[in-house]
Amino acid sequence: MEPLVYRHNRITRLTHWVNAIALTILFMSGLQIFNAFPHLHWGSKAEPGEALVSISATNQHGHVRGYIELLGHRIDTTGLLGVQLTESGPTERAFPSWITIPGYFWLAGGRRWHFFFGWLFAINGLLYFVYNLLNGHMRKFLFTLRDAAKVPAMVFYYLRLRRESPQEGEYNPLQKMAYTSVFVILTPLVLFSGMAMSPQLDVAFNWLPAMFGGRQSARSVHFILAFGFASFTFGHIFMVLTTGVLNNMRSMVTGWYREKIPSHKEPSRSPAPSKLKLEEPPPTEEKRQPPIERPVIAVAQQPNPVTAKPETTDEKTPIGTATNTSAEQEKEAQKDAEK
Amino acid sequence: MPKSNLDLSRRRLVLGALQGTGLVLLSGCEKLFNGLQQNKKFVSLLESAEDATQSVQRLLTGKHKLAKEFTAQDISRTFKANGNPPPITTDYAADAARQWASWRLEVGGLVKQPTRFSLGELRSLPSRSQITRHDCVEGWSAIAKWKGVPLAEIARRAQPTPEAGYVVFHCMDTDEDGSNYYESLNLVDANHPQTILAYEMNDHALPVEHGAPLRLRVETQLGYKHAKYIQKIEFVADFKSIQKGNGGYWEDQGYEWYAGI
Numbered sequence: 001m002e003p004l005v006y007r008h009n010r011i012t013r014l015t016h017w018v019n020a021i022a023l024t025i026l027f028m029s030g031l032q033i034f035n036a037f038p039h040l041h042w043g044s045k046a047e048p049g050e051a052l053v054s055i056s057a058t059n060q061h062g063h064v065r066g067y068i069e070l071l072g073h074r075i076d077t078t079g080l081l082g083v084q085l086t087e088s089g090p091t092e093r094a095f096p097s098w099i100t101i102p103g104y105f106w107l108a109g110g111r112r113w114h115f116f117f118g119w120l121f122a123i124n125g126l127l128y129f130v131y132n133l134l135n136g137h138m139r140k141f142l143f144t145l146r147d148a149a150k151v152p153a154m155v156f157y158y159l160r161l162r163r164e165s166p167q168e169g170e171y172n173p174l175q176k177m178a179y180t181s182v183f184v185i186l187t188p189l190v191l192f193s194g195m196a197m198s199p200q201l202d203v204a205f206n207w208l209p210a211m212f213g214g215r216q217s218a219r220s221v222h223f224i225l226a227f228g229f230a231s232f233t234f235g236h237i238f239m240v241l242t243t244g245v246l247n248n249m250r251s252m253v254t255g256w257y258r259e260k261i262p263s264h265k266e267p268s269r270s271p272a273p274s275k276l277k278l279e280e281p282p283p284t285e286e287k288r289q290p291p292i293e294r295p296v297i298a299v300a301q302q303p304n305p306v307t308a309k310p311e312t313t314d315e316k317t318p319i320g321t322a323t324n325t326s327a328e329q330e331k332e333a334q335k336d337a338e339k
Numbered sequence: 340m341p342k343s344n345l346d347l348s349r350r351r352l353v354l355g356a357l358q359g360t361g362l363v364l365l366s367g368c369e370k371l372f373n374g375l376q377q378n379k380k381f382v383s384l385l386e387s388a389e390d391a392t393q394s395v396q397r398l399l400t401g402k403h404k405l406a407k408e409f410t411a412q413d414i415s416r417t418f419k420a421n422g423n424p425p426p427i428t429t430d431y432a433a434d435a436a437r438q439w440a441s442w443r444l445e446v447g448g449l450v451k452q453p454t455r456f457s458l459g460e461l462r463s464l465p466s467r468s469q470i471t472r473h474d475c476v477e478g479w480s481a482i483a484k485w486k487g488v489p490l491a492e493i494a495r496r497a498q499p500t501p502e503a504g505y506v507v508f509h510c511m512d513t514d515e516d517g518s519n520y521y522e523s524l525n526l527v528d529a530n531h532p533q534t535i536l537a538y539e540m541n542d543h544a545l546p547v548e549h550g551a552p553l554r555l556r557v558e559t560q561l562g563y564k565h566a567k568y569i570q571k572i573e574f575v576a577d578f579k580s581i582q583k584g585n586g587g588y589w590e591d592q593g594y595e596w597y598a599g600i
Binding site for chain 1: 365366368369370372373376382384385386387388389391392396397399400401404405406407409413415416417419472474475476477478479480481482558559560561589592593594595598599600
């Protein structure tokens with residue numbers, strides 16, 4: 001069997017799950033807020049009749065139909081958008097109650113949830129970002145031109161048109177592209193477009209709405225990016241489910257991941273490209289391999305990681321037993337242990 | 340039995356199970372979120388974000404930065420008039436017909452100089468005109484030109500005492516339950532140069548649906564702070580004893596007192 005490697009540090013795991021909760025609530029409370037004015041406009045103002053996207057309902061002789069109108073094209077969406085079919089009959093509502101927080105129409109409540117979890121999302125993201133930038137982890141999934149050249153090969157591999165994965169290191173080129181775009185495009189833009197809707201911040205920073213072409217544009221961008229996050233999340237969950245769900249879940253709960261690539265290739269252990277090595281200090285931690293301590297691995301292998309005590313299965317034991325621990329790793333381990 | 344048939348029925352079973360689980364999860368989530376919404380401790384945790392937002396945003400803004408002012412071409416063709424319907428009392432209608440001859444703005448509370456202003460007197464005070472964007476809490480924005488007296492000018496004349504921390508606006512409009520609209524600002528927002536008591540909109544006397552004869556414009560805040568149909572301005576130490584005690588009509592219904600976001 002392939003060895004277990006320590007793939008996700010404590011901060012990564014913690015912030016990952018906090019982020020999962022925050023994003024879900026931000027998405028759902030955001031749709032609640034959207035429902036108060038289910039139209040998207042471009043520019044500074046929302047001139048009635050000039051919306052790019054509208055979700056609304058018509059009522060002809062008691063016949064209630066919901067629709068979405070995109071640039072003048074109307075699509076009937078009764079039951080999903082515009083009109084929800086409830087026990088008490090068809091109810092006019094842009095997004096249905098089961099996808100909004102709270103599950104009934106209340107703008108004030110939705111705003112409370114959204115701003116609280118907005119803060120949580122930002123602080124949690126900052127913690128992840130600072131920690132993993134400093135320890136060099138983020139460099140592993142930074143999408144570069146070199147990765148761009150390997151994207152077609154990776155697509156072919158996924159489509160089963162190619163036997164060998166072009167993956168080198170922990171992340172394949174498509175993963176790098178997805179993660180990098182979340183960090184470099186989605187997250188900053190979603191934060192800025194959200195802040196651009198705040199009248200007080202618009203006074204503090206006149207450029208904030210201007211960078212989107214106006215407050216209503218910022219609102220539209222914010223809405224579209226929310227669905228960008230949603231599609232990333234669905235893609236992410238799909239990959240987690242299809243590439244060994246238990247192994248993946250274990251690695252994000254306990255940190256330990258079973259390498260799937262045969263050991264003679266062991267790409268994750270091969271040295272980083274020399275260029276990178278010259279320019280930057282070596283990665284400080286991750287992948288502490290305890291190759292000799294088989295018993296330790298056996299403990300960590302338990303199929304149900306939840307019942308196993310994390311204190312004995314994850315960081316501490318391998319740190320104490322690993323033979324190839326560098327000075328930096330030890331420091332990291334002490335920090336972890338002190339917590 | 341051909342294998343494909345078996346696969347199909349298995350697929351249907353799996354899909355059905357997934358769908359069922361999904362529905363249970365969704366309704367469970369809905370119950371969870373709605374339940375949390377009833378939990379006082381949880382709600383006050385959610386509400387703590389308001390303080391964080393207010394302190395950070397005020398720190399970033401400072402006192403004298405101005406909201407963007409637009410040009411005449413940017414003015415909205417349609418400007419929605421949300422909120423309560425205009426006051427329907429006969430007094431209001433009769434006075435509107437007489438160009439507000441008997442309406443007076445009362446300025447009082449914790450001030451050294453309680454005063455009353457007629458609309459004509461307000462018009463004779465120094466004024467400010469601005470073309471600004473109005474941001475509704477619902478999400479829409481509209482642009483209009485406003486002209487009025489800076490609130491700081493009124494405060495200067497009334498001379499609030501050192502105990503005064505807030506300015507409360509008492510309005511003439513009521514909701515279907517008969518509660519009067521009211522709003523409050525702290526002194527930072529009240530003294531902002533673009534905070535004005537507007538009597539003109541787009542170069543005409545303020546229309547009834549937009550709050551005639553006098554409404555507030557406070558460009559750092561969302562629309563619900565911009566009280567319409569103002570009758571009385573009161574300087575207070577705090578607003579705990581006014582109506583439900585949250586500092587405003589919408590605030591009493593769960594909206595944030597700090598409406599800068």
